[in-house]
Structures are given as C-alpha cells and as structure tokens.
Amino acid sequence: MRKLIVTNMISLDGYYEGPGNNVMALPFDEGFSEYNAERLRAADTLLLGRATYEGFRSYWPPIADDTSQPPVEREISRLNTAMDKVVVSDTLTPNQTAPWNNTEIVKRADAHARVAALKESPGKEIIMFGSHTLWNDLLVAGLVDELHLMIGAGVLGAGTRVFEGPAPVRLRLLESRTLPDSSLVLTRHAPAA
Template sequence: MRKIVLTMSVSLDGYIEGPHRDIEWHLVDDELHQYFNDQLRTMGGFLSGRVTHELMAGFWPTADADPSVTGPMADFAGIWRDMPKTVFSRTLERADWNTTVMHDVVPEEIRALTAQEGGDLALSGADLAETFRRLDLIDEYRLYVHPVLIGRGKPLFPPSDTKADLRLIGTRAFGNGVVLLHYRRARAE
C-alpha cells in the first residue's frame, strides 16, 4: 500500500511562507535540490492544492528549456512534468500536465489512491495538509527546517484539536543548515 508523505519546507518558527506569500528565505542549494529530486523521483504522484499546483505549473513545465536553469533544477522540471499529479480544487474543472482534479478530499477516494500500485504520494500545501491531517490520512512527515526565524506568515500547522502521535525515523543535516526531520505516524495496532 502506498503512503501519503507530507513534504514541506518550514522556517524554524513554523511558517511555510512569510507575509505576502514570501518564500525567498528558502535555502535550496544544489545539494538540497538533488536530495529532493532523489526522494521525489521514487514517488508515484504529487498531491497538492490549487495554489501550489498553479505556482508549480507556472514555472516547472518548461523550466529546463531556460539555459539559466541547470543541474538539479533542470532535472526536477522533468520529474514534475512526468509525475502524475492530483490537484484538489473546488474551482478548477481541469488542469494540464498529467493532472487529475479532485474537488474534495474524500477519505475513501484517498484510500483508493493509496491502494493502487506505484510509489508513495507526495503531499504539499499547508491548507491541504491540514485537511489530510485532520482526516488522519498522512502516513509520514518530511519537514525541511530552514535556519531562519521569519516572525510571521502562514504556519504549517494552524491551531487544531486533532492530535497526531509521531515517531522520528530519521534526520539529515545539509551543508546549508537545513535539517530534515522525518516522522512516521504512530498508529494504534
């Protein structure tokens, strides 16, 4: 059975973006980007909300055609283009680039996705992640903590009455100071 893996960059104080959707503080160098590529290449699909999908679709489909985009960034363009994508949106009727649109997060439909053959599913986007978390659909959390305090912005996890017990299954420090915290959901047997 495929797992749903939340993969997000976050500031040390818990934000995924600063005011006005600023992500300039993300420290993604070639080492980190190559690690992302190596992890995401094995996935079976991307799950994202409309905003995240539109940001990705606005750059990655043709990024490797730009001569200034090289190395791991150019490699990721192909990964993103080829990977099956599911975008959750109540307003989109269709989306390009190998994308299926789902209008709501229906647990039975998500479980049907995870029952299919293939690699795990990479989940991104704070609002969508909160919905998946509330419905107990996230199996693993791969949080890339950037060494910066931004003070305010959009938190990765807003206040909630939903508790999720996690087990640390790995860490990795990168040369730029980013630290991966890899957790697995501790489900009752």
C-alpha cells in the same frame, strides 16, 4: 500499500511561508532541491492543493529546457511534468491544467476517499509539496504516512504556521540529519499510532 509523503521546508520558528504568503522568505539552498529531486524519483504521483498546483504549473514546465538552470532544477521540472498529478480543488477545471494534462481534479469533499484509494492502488510513493491546508487536513485524517520537514536556519517572525488543524496529531521521529552540503536539517516523522 503506497505511502503518502509530505515534504516541506519550514523556518526555525515554525513558519511554512513568510508574511503575505511569501515562500521565498524561507532559507532555501541546494540541499532543498536535491532532496526534493530524491523524493520525486521515488514517486509516481504528485498530490497538490489548488494554489500550489497553479504555482508549480506556471513555474516548472519551462525549467526543463532552460540551460541556465542547474541540472537538479531541470530534473525536477521533468519529473514534475512526467508524473501523474492529483489536485484537490473545487474551482479548478480541466481546461486550466495545460501543459499538465495528466492531471486529475478531485473535489475537496471527495479528497479523503480519493487519497485512501490512491494509497491502495499499485505504484510508487505519492508525494506532496506545499499544499499546507490540504496536508494538514490529511494528517489529522490519518492519511499521511510520513512528514518530511526541512528546517531552515532562518527566523521569519510571522507568516503561516506549519501546523493548523482542528485536532492534535501525535508524531514519532523517524530520522533527523543535516542534508549534504546544506544548512537544512531534515526531520522525518510518522504518525505515532
């Protein structure tokens, strides 16, 4: 069975993004990109919500050929573009996926069943970045196998809280460590049950 791995950065005070949905308020560093590339190498399916998908689709494709970008960023671009993508959205249409034509669109009402089917299918890990609303829902539904949080040394004071859900979820710590050459602390969690 394939694992669904959710990977995100959060602030020290528990925010997923700053005020006004500003993810750039988070304290990114080189360790963030290196860890994301590591996760992408272990996966063959990228699962995203619509807003994250649209942001990634507009940002990542041209990075691969931009020689001014660090090699790790160019690798992330190539990996994102090459792998199959599944986006959960009730509004996105197939003619809105270019240049990422290897994208499957799943209606929100069908998301749990489709994710469960993806996990049962052969392949490598399913990776999820961003997509806060979707992964919180999948976590409560018991469909997330691991939650990888990179905790940055920054306090935002406001924004979008990391956890929002109708029910509490008990997690167990699998690992915690500082990422190499980084100020980010990685914590890996799995559902307690």
